[in-house]
Amino acid sequence: MLDRVLPGPGTFPHGVHPPERKELAENVAIEILPYPKKVVLPLLQHIGAPCAAVVKPKQEVVMGELLAKGEGFVTTSVHSPVSGVVKKMEVTTLPNGRHLQAVVINAKGDQLSGRELWDALYGGDWPLDAIASIKQEDISAGIRNSGIVGLGGAAFPTHVKFTPNDKKPIHTLVVNGCECEPYLTTDYRIMVEAPGSIIAGALLNARAVSAKQTIIGIEDNKPEAVAAMRAAAQGTGVQVVVLKTKYPQGSEKQLIKAALNLAVPLGGLPGDVGVAVSNVATTAAVAMAILRNRPLTHRVVSITGGGIANPKNVLVPLGTSMGEVLDYCGGLRPDAVRIVAGGPMMGFAFTDPDTPVTKGTSGITVLTQKELSDGKTTTCVRCGRCVDVCPMNLVPTKLAAASRFKNLDLARRYNILACFECGSCVFICPAGLPLVQNIRTGKALLAAEAKK
Amino acid sequence: MKSEEMTPEQIQPELNVAPSPHVHTAGMSSFTMMRDVLIALSPAILVALLNFRLLAVKQLLICIVTCMAAEALFTAMRGRRATLGDLSAVVTGAILALSLPATAPWYVGCIGSAVAIGIGKVVFGGVGMNIFNPAMVGRAFVMIAFAGAMAASGYIGSGSEVDIISQATPLTAFKQSDVTTSLWPLFIGTSNGSLGETSALACVLGGIFLCVRRVASWEIPAGVLISALIWGGLANLADLGSQWTVLHHLLSGALLFGAFFIATDPVTSPLSHKGKWIFGIGVGSMVMLLRIFSGYPEGVMFAVLLLNGITPLINRWTIPRPFGGA
Numbered sequence: 052m053l054d055r056v057l058p059g060p061g062t063f064p065h066g067v068h069p070p071e072r073k074e075l076a077e078n079v080a081i082e083i084l085p086y087p088k089k090v091v092l093p094l095l096q097h098i099g100a101p102c103a104a105v106v107k108p109k110q111e112v113v114m115g116e117l118l119a120k121g122e123g124f125v126t127t128s129v130h131s132p133v134s135g136v137v138k139k140m141e142v143t144t145l146p147n148g149r150h151l152q153a154v155v156i157n158a159k160g161d162q163l164s165g166r167e168l169w170d171a172l173y174g175g176d177w178p179l180d181a182i183a184s185i186k187q188e189d190i191s192a193g194i195r196n197s198g199i200v201g202l203g204g205a206a207f208p209t210h211v212k213f214t215p216n217d218k219k220p221i222h223t224l225v226v227n228g229c230e231c232e233p234y235l236t237t238d239y240r241i242m243v244e245a246p247g248s249i250i251a252g253a254l255l256n257a258r259a260v261s262a263k264q265t266i267i268g269i270e271d272n273k274p275e276a277v278a279a280m281r282a283a284a285q286g287t288g289v290q291v292v293v294l295k296t297k298y299p300q301g302s303e304k305q306l307i308k309a310a311l312n313l314a315v316p317l318g319g320l321p322g323d324v325g326v327a328v329s330n331v332a333t334t335a336a337v338a339m340a341i342l343r344n345r346p347l348t349h350r351v352v353s354i355t356g357g358g359i360a361n362p363k364n365v366l367v368p369l370g371t372s373m374g375e376v377l378d379y380c381g382g383l384r385p386d387a388v389r390i391v392a393g394g395p396m397m398g399f400a401f402t403d404p405d406t407p408v409t410k411g412t413s414g415i416t417v418l419t420q421k422e423l424s425d426g427k428t429t430t431c432v433r434c435g436r437c438v439d440v441c442p443m444n445l446v447p448t449k450l451a452a453a454s455r456f457k458n459l460d461l462a463r464r465y466n467i468l469a470c471f472e473c474g475s476c477v478f479i480c481p482a483g484l485p486l487v488q489n490i491r492t493g494k495a496l497l498a499a500e501a502k503k
Numbered sequence: 504m505k506s507e508e509m510t511p512e513q514i515q516p517e518l519n520v521a522p523s524p525h526v527h528t529a530g531m532s533s534f535t536m537m538r539d540v541l542i543a544l545s546p547a548i549l550v551a552l553l554n555f556r557l558l559a560v561k562q563l564l565i566c567i568v569t570c571m572a573a574e575a576l577f578t579a580m581r582g583r584r585a586t587l588g589d590l591s592a593v594v595t596g597a598i599l600a601l602s603l604p605a606t607a608p609w610y611v612g613c614i615g616s617a618v619a620i621g622i623g624k625v626v627f628g629g630v631g632m633n634i635f636n637p638a639m640v641g642r643a644f645v646m647i648a649f650a651g652a653m654a655a656s657g658y659i660g661s662g663s664e665v666d667i668i669s670q671a672t673p674l675t676a677f678k679q680s681d682v683t684t685s686l687w688p689l690f691i692g693t694s695n696g697s698l699g700e701t702s703a704l705a706c707v708l709g710g711i712f713l714c715v716r717r718v719a720s721w722e723i724p725a726g727v728l729i730s731a732l733i734w735g736g737l738a739n740l741a742d743l744g745s746q747w748t749v750l751h752h753l754l755s756g757a758l759l760f761g762a763f764f765i766a767t768d769p770v771t772s773p774l775s776h777k778g779k780w781i782f783g784i785g786v787g788s789m790v791m792l793l794r795i796f797s798g799y800p801e802g803v804m805f806a807v808l809l810l811n812g813i814t815p816l817i818n819r820w821t822i823p824r825p826f827g828g829a
């Protein structure tokens with residue numbers, strides 16, 4: 052299997068170059084958020100089946116204690132990021148528009164915080180030698196029981212990728228350090244400040260699925276991360292490869308193409324070509340779970356954009372309100388007009404400061420009018436730029452029109468389901484048309500039709 | 504935060520929401536694309552002005568002004584917002600004027616422009632919706648309605664201070680009298696013809712600019728030129744004695760003007776890379792078929808209109824294979 056893997060071209064066809072704006076937060080070292088008084092933990096922070104609470108109101112919990120777990124395979128669990136008392140369940144609304152039941156905890160008693168918290172999670176030394184003696188199934192089970200999901204934003208349960216499947220053996224583990232989404236610098240800071248945790252996680256993930264090689268892909272606009280990862284990878288067999296900066300390189304299919312020159316079949320998963328892909332922060336979370344018995348309770352969030360007073364990268368307990376995190380960064384500037392959970396290309400806009408930080412919150416991007424699209428639209432003149440940039444080689448303008456007119460047959464003929472909504476078409480469109488927005492509607496219509 | 508404690512800095516900014524993506528590429532719009540077309544046309548316009556003097560000025564003014572007036576009138580009749588600001592009517596007018604003979608009477612340009620905008624564009628729903636190249640629809644209309652003014656003899660005027668129009672156009676001279684124009688005048692543009700087509704150099708200069716700016720897709724002119732080269736070459740081989748070589752075919756008539764400025768209209772040409780090649784090769788082949796076998800000396804207009812007509816079909820044939828698709 053291994054000898055069939057070609058070295059990749061270092062990039063993928065099509066794509067765009069949005070303004071990176073990483074300079075806002077890239078040189079700000081990760082700070083630790085003072086622990087919040089209250090956390091709100093929605094029961095669905097991942098893709099898959101929701102969790103059910105296993106704690107009752109008034110119950111006392113300690114940091115890391117299991118709060119909720121899901122039934123089935125594609126689901127995960129939720130753990131408490133603080134020690135405290137469980138309150139009555141609340142309904143909360145996430146930036147993606149879902150209303151969800153949430154476990155609420157009021158912090159009480161001693162908390163792990165500051166430097167101690169950092170050392171317990173990302174910091175310190177990692178016993179790489181011990182990894183070879185850990186049983187494979189213990190790794191998969193450990194990932195599952197720690198509530199780990201893809202921290203790059205998609206929040207797909209990680210154990211699904213790292214449970215061995217005899218029908219689809221994995222030859223290569225690709226650790227995704229691209230962070231192609233503009234503005235965001237969380238992955239970058241973790242690579243620079245805690246490369247050891249990523250290497251440890253990569254070795255664990257590779258061991259879980261018996262991958263023969265491990266590659267860490269990083270874009271060439273992050274030379275410091277490349278240097279830090281290379282230094283940490285020395286002697287471990289993990290290779291760090293540098294890729295040409297382009298959006299959306301962090302999409303797993305594009306990354307596999309760039310790094311390995313393999314094409315994941317349409318509608319398929321990386322496993323179909325023998326590859327497993329996991330983001331760097333997720334990989335570090337695996338190390339914490341397996342080697343330190345720390346479930347996923349905190350994550351690093353970039354708070355950035357022209358509309359925030361002090362852009363920062365902050366280690367945040369899950370469930371903290373976005374408003375609290377924004378306040379920690381000095382609050383909004385007067386010219387802020389939009390707050391986005393995630394980055395500007397794929398993130399969800401929201402206004403309610405009580406919205407909790409969830410496992411998928413890779414950043415909070417506060418944008419000013421100057422940074423936003425002006426919203427003016429003209430007609431499509433079929434210039435074909437959307438076709439030129441679509442990383443999936445689709446015809447966005449046709450898909451958007453088919454979706455608008457609810458012509459689902461036409462949409463299917465043009466492979467609408469291959470669209471992963473990266474937004475490159477809208478970014479480039481000279482007419483300012485809402486192409487991917489229309490395509491999302493078309494995909495939703497198709498999904499509704501399939502349910503009937 | 505209590506309201507009485509608020510300083511101006513603390514007043515919550517007004518926030519809004521919208522679906523992603525939240526950022527957009529700067530500095531490109533339909534307007535800049537049309538502006539680029541006009542910039543690209545400027546060498547051809549300059550040569551037209553040098554060759555045909557006031558006749559060119561008159562023709563350009565008539566067509567551009569009528570196109571803009573027609574656009575304003577017809578969009579108002581549909582109860583739509585006027586779209587004059589995007590310059591598309593100006594581009595249609597300029598291309599129509601440059602495809603007419605200098606000697607065509609004022610009403611030819613006028614009627615051609617009105618038809619181009621009205622029937623060529625607005626009836627289909629305006630900018631971006633038309634199936635056929637508007638300028639070519641207008642030209643086809645006047646070519647049939649005013650056959651005399653637009654036929655080969657229409658290009659020849661007498662009693663004018665503009666010398667160039669006393670000759671037949673190179674393609675007509677060859678077709679009717681077997682007179683071959685030498686390559687240099689065809690290249691720099693000192694022979695008779697439609698206003699914008701005389702200089703191969705001017706068309707290529709503007710065309711390359713358009714392709715570099717990605718306003719025109721390079722695949723289309725490449726397809727036209729390659730197919731013209733092949734068919735012209737074959738015709739050349741079939742009749743080795745002829746003075747009219749494949750190079751004459753490439754440099755004469757509206758081939759280059761059509762390849763770079765008419766066939767490349769994005770609205771009426773295919774969307775995909777492969778489709779654009781098919782379209783370009785189709786246009787080039789049709790032009791050569793008409794030139795060699797039909798009674799008309801030139802065939803760019805018909806070729807473009809025909810391929811415009813089958814563009815939806817080409818789009819259907821050439822749905823790109825998605826990444827990872829079988």
